[in-house]
Amino acid sequence: MKAQAPPEPTTADGDIRKVGVEIEFAGLDPMATAEMVQSLFDGRIEVQSAHRMKVSDTQWGDFKIELDSQYVHPESPEDAAKTPGDDWDRMRRDLDRRSRELLGDMVTGLVPTEIVCPPVPWDELDKLDALFDGLREHGAKGTEASLMYGFGLHLNPELPSLEAEDILRYLRAYLLSADWLREQIRVDITREVLPHANPFHKRYCLKLFDEDYAPDIDQLIDDYLADNDTRNRDLDMLPLFAHLRPDHPHELFRKELVQPRPTFHYRLPNAQLSEADWGAVTEWNRWLEVERLACAPETLHERMAEYRARHLDSSLWQKIKHKLKGDSKDG
Secondary structure (H helix, E strand, C coil): CCCCCCCCCECCCCCECEEEEEEEEECCCHHHHHHHHHHHHCCEEEEEECCEEEEECCCCCCEEEEECCHHHCCCCHHHHCCCCCCHHHHHHHHHHHHHHHHHHHHHECCECEEEECCCEEHHHHHHHCHHHHHHHHCCCECHHHCCCCCCEEEEEEECCCCCHHHHHHHHHHHHHHHHHHHHHHCCCHHHHHCCCCECCCHHHHHHHCCCCCCCCHHHHHHHHHHHCCCCCECEECHHHHHHHCCCCCCHHHHCCCCCCCCECEECCCECCCCCCCCCHHHHHHHHHHHHHHHCCHHHHHHHHHHHHHHHHHHHHHHHHHHHHHHHHHHC
């Protein structure tokens, strides 16, 4: 399958836009996964800890591979680099490392292995799909393999522009396309129950669909945080906003899991490894419905108006029914 071209294929600097890809799965431990990645894309395997690997110096950069749980990895690289204070400190560190390694051995197969791919030019995503063929050939299991597997694929599309008005039109287009994407993807029931890719609330959509809403970057960020005080949205904007405003005081910007980058963090797709032709290109081509709408201003504003009319009328009717019910009780 070929990656379709986005309507805005380059950044403001004229560079081909890139896409980060993250995939979760079971059935293949981090070392076996690293060896498979190296066999496909060359590079060097670096063992960072028992359950965390890196395949560096591939054609696109570094692949990071690990069990997706903070509890099975040793202390942070910054802490590990500190000189031990004394024998007790060395013993504490060694016990912590051994305990986490043992826990990782115990939960392998329950906790997913995750591959975080380096940013890939959108027109080379078909080459990256060799990764998904490799995972299938090596027995990796996706979302559908068990009710316990709430695994996902995340796309991190680089934005064509970091201006507030451009971010807003893409965000509006996503909010209008989210229901369609959920239907096309058939989001797994386990992932619907888990909180990691929750939809946006209607009140936030109505705020953004107001024709007079024209925020600068700071207002756009603050309005987002006021209604979305969480990482768990199907389109997580926090990495982008942390990139734009690294000194923002909100506590979410201090979280280690929020990685600042000039991209959206699109968390909706399942990890459909049971489907022979499924991969990053499949989800990229679906995502482009959002981008096409973002680049069609008349259609975008027509659909915003339709949404407002439908949901504002519904909200008004609910208020009327509530008032009538209260009046009947008073009577």
